[in-house]
Amino acid sequence: MTIAGEMLIGATALRGTDKPIRAIEAATGQPMEPAFGGGTPADVDRACALAWAAFDTYRETTPEARAAFLEACAQAILDIGDELITRAMAESGLPRPRLEGERGRTVGQLRLFAQEVRDGTWISARIDPALPQRAPLPRPDLRMRLIPLGPVAVFGASNFPLAFSVGGGDTASALAAGCPVVVKAHSAHPGTSELVGRAIQSAVKSCGLPEGVFSMLFGSGQVVGQGLVADPRIKAVGFTGSRAGGTALMKTAAARPEPIPVYAEMSSINPVFLMPKAMASRAAAIGKGFVGSLTLGAGQFCTNPGLVLAVEGPELDTFLASATEALGGAPAQTMLTPGILSAYQTGVSHLAGNNRVRKVASGQIATASTQGEAALFETTAAHFMDDPALAEEVFGAASLVIRCPDVETMLRVAEGLEGQLTATIQMEEGDLEMARLLLPVLERRVGRILVNGYPTGVEVSHAMVHGGPFPSTADGRSTSVGSLAIARFLRPVCYQDMPEALLPAALRDGNPMGLWRRIDGVLGKE
Numbered sequence: 001m002t003i004a005g006e007m008l009i010g011a012t013a014l015r016g017t018d019k020p021i022r023a024i025e026a027a028t029g030q031p032m033e034p035a036f037g038g039g040t041p042a043d044v045d046r047a048c049a050l051a052w053a054a055f056d057t058y059r060e061t062t063p064e065a066r067a068a069f070l071e072a073c074a075q076a077i078l079d080i081g082d083e084l085i086t087r088a089m090a091e092s093g094l095p096r097p098r099l100e101g102e103r104g105r106t107v108g109q110l111r112l113f114a115q116e117v118r119d120g121t122w123i124s125a126r127i128d129p130a131l132p133q134r135a136p137l138p139r140p141d142l143r144m145r146l147i148p149l150g151p152v153a154v155f156g157a158s159n160f161p162l163a164f165s166v167g168g169g170d171t172a173s174a175l176a177a178g179c180p181v182v183v184k185a186h187s188a189h190p191g192t193s194e195l196v197g198r199a200i201q202s203a204v205k206s207c208g209l210p211e212g213v214f215s216m217l218f219g220s221g222q223v224v225g226q227g228l229v230a231d232p233r234i235k236a237v238g239f240t241g242s243r244a245g246g247t248a249l250m251k252t253a254a255a256r257p258e259p260i261p262v263y264a265e266m267s268s269i270n271p272v273f274l275m276p277k278a279m280a281s282r283a284a285a286i287g288k289g290f291v292g293s294l295t296l297g298a299g300q301f302c303t304n305p306g307l308v309l310a311v312e313g314p315e316l317d318t319f320l321a322s323a324t325e326a327l328g329g330a331p332a333q334t335m336l337t338p339g340i341l342s343a344y345q346t347g348v349s350h351l352a353g354n355n356r357v358r359k360v361a362s363g364q365i366a367t368a369s370t371q372g373e374a375a376l377f378e379t380t381a382a383h384f385m386d387d388p389a390l391a392e393e394v395f396g397a398a399s400l401v402i403r404c405p406d407v408e409t410m411l412r413v414a415e416g417l418e419g420q421l422t423a424t425i426q427m428e429e430g431d432l433e434m435a436r437l438l439l440p441v442l443e444r445r446v447g448r449i450l451v452n453g454y455p456t457g458v459e460v461s462h463a464m465v466h467g468g469p470f471p472s473t474a475d476g477r478s479t480s481v482g483s484l485a486i487a488r489f490l491r492p493v494c495y496q497d498m499p500e501a502l503l504p505a506a507l508r509d510g511n512p513m514g515l516w517r518r519i520d521g522v523l524g525k526e
């Protein structure tokens with residue numbers, strides 16, 4: 001497939017006329033061919049107009065048609081072949097096995113949403129039949145279903161060029177819900193974006209859908225990003241990136257004459273709680289496993305374990321010695337972009353320059369100026385609670401260990417944390433009592449609580465929650481991964497005393513779609 005440096009607006013491909021973008025080869029720092037012209041306000045307008053024009057037709061496609069489209073997107077992405085992997089490797093610096101795995105996750109995600117659409121449970125059909133004889137007042141016939149919000153602006157993430165990008169989870173869940181999508185591609189991987197974008201564009205065509213179901217623009221955050229979020233035809237936003245970027249979009253969305261929801265996944269330090277009995281039985285193994293998670297993908301995961309809490313004592317020393325040894329074997333890794341590397345180095349030097357923080361260990365020294373070195377720091381619970389800067393995300397393979405005098409202090413530190421995507425508890429049966437105290441604290445702050453694992457590597461499934469209270473996401477009532485992500489792009493509509501001829505099929509008598517429906521509160525298939 002050709003990478004032409006073109007944006008995809010509906011069925012057309014065109015070169016933007018705003019300032020061009022070039023991918024930077026992550027490993028060498030050299031600009032890559034071709035140049036990608038940036039989008040202008042006129043391009044934003046055209047993409048949004050097409051998306052709006054497509055909405056009413058697309059949202060009433062049958063579940064089967066929409067599922068077949070999602071499957072066609074998955075197949076078209078696979079059909080790109082190895083070019084997709086090699087281009088993504090060059091643009092992101094991520095290794096082949098990781099990107100092959102990520103492609104599998106992307107395709108699997110689209111297929112999971114296809115299944116979800118066919119299943120129809122997401123429509124949440126409810127029927128409260130009329131009660132004309134009810135006294136003192138009769139009840140009208142009430143029927144409810146969820147409908148899609150409208151066109152969605154999706155921001156591709158730098159750190160997952162496939163699974164959280166042009167054809168990633170936000171796009172898959174919005175398309176599954178029945179929402180056309182306009183993607184603002186991330187400038188870190190424009191070639192990868194164009195390849196995936198063309199695959200989705202071809203699926204729109206082969207499935208006979210209106211062209212505005214999918215568009216993809218390159219360009220700056222200020223022109224294309226802000227332009228999309230401010231456009232009145234865009235009805236929701238999906239974003240993964242920085243706290244500054246996400247909160248800027250939240251402000252724009254809230255300031256519109258018609259404010260819209262923003263589902264931004266932003267910063268998270270993903271605390272790991274090392275419980276005393278677990279430490280007594282396997283501190284060294286935990287240290288090794290922790291470093292594996294810390295250094296995965298050069299630490300460029302929003303689920304990266306950036307904070308570790310443990311009680312002072314010889315077990316903590318064993319953990320640190322084991323982590324130090326493992327880090328000593330961890331090579332420096334190419335980071336995604338010069339900007340992300342520089343932000344990482346600044347974050348690490350702030351920690352190193354804080355006189356209440358001690359550097360415990362480092363990864364291997366960088367052999368190229370594009371690489372980041374892993375780093376482990378420690379401080380005390382008192383210092384941590386005294387200095388909010390220590391709780392800021394350092395995006396990359398850096399983590400801070402908090403020495404706590406006792407488990408009660410661990411709880412107090414947990415109480416003071418901001419919202420998180422994940423929290424991890426390393427525990428044994430003897431830690432149950434303590435874990436029981438910690439659990440409610442974590443439930444209030446975290447989207448996913450895991451035991452005896454590591455937070456990186458999110459499963460795409462029905463029960464997954466990849467979300468959490470602010471600032472881990474803009475809206476903690478949702479998940480951006482797993483089938484429940486579809487719910488972000490739906491809203492309920494109730495039809496009161498509607499003649500059968502006007503009712504949508506999902507709510508008609510006789511259940512022509514064979515859906516699970518709640519009739520007078522009781523779930524069934526009648």
Ligand SMILES: NC(=O)C1=CN([C@@H]2O[C@H](COP(=O)(O)OP(=O)(O)OC[C@H]3O[C@@H](n4cnc5c(N)ncnc54)[C@H](O)[C@@H]3O)[C@@H](O)[C@H]2O)C=CC1
Pocket residue numbers: 155156157158159184185186187219220221222225226240241242243244245246248249265266267268301302339340343344395
């Ligand atoms: N927690 C997480 O999952 C992630 C966090 N990050 C953090 O973000 C930093 C920068 O990485 P990027 O991926 O470039 O994230 P970013 O937030 O700077 O950019 C992401 C996307 O949003 C757009 N954007 C940013 N600010 C905007 C604004 N004010 N208005 C409109 N659009 C805007 C950008 O053009 C880009 O397309 C990293 O160093 C890291 O600290 C990055 C990726 C994932």
Ligand SMILES: O=C(O)CCC(=O)C(=O)O
Pocket residue numbers: 157159160164240300301302303455456457458459466
């Ligand atoms: O841990 C994962 O698999 C997902 C991480 C993620 O969502 C992110 O880094 O943006």
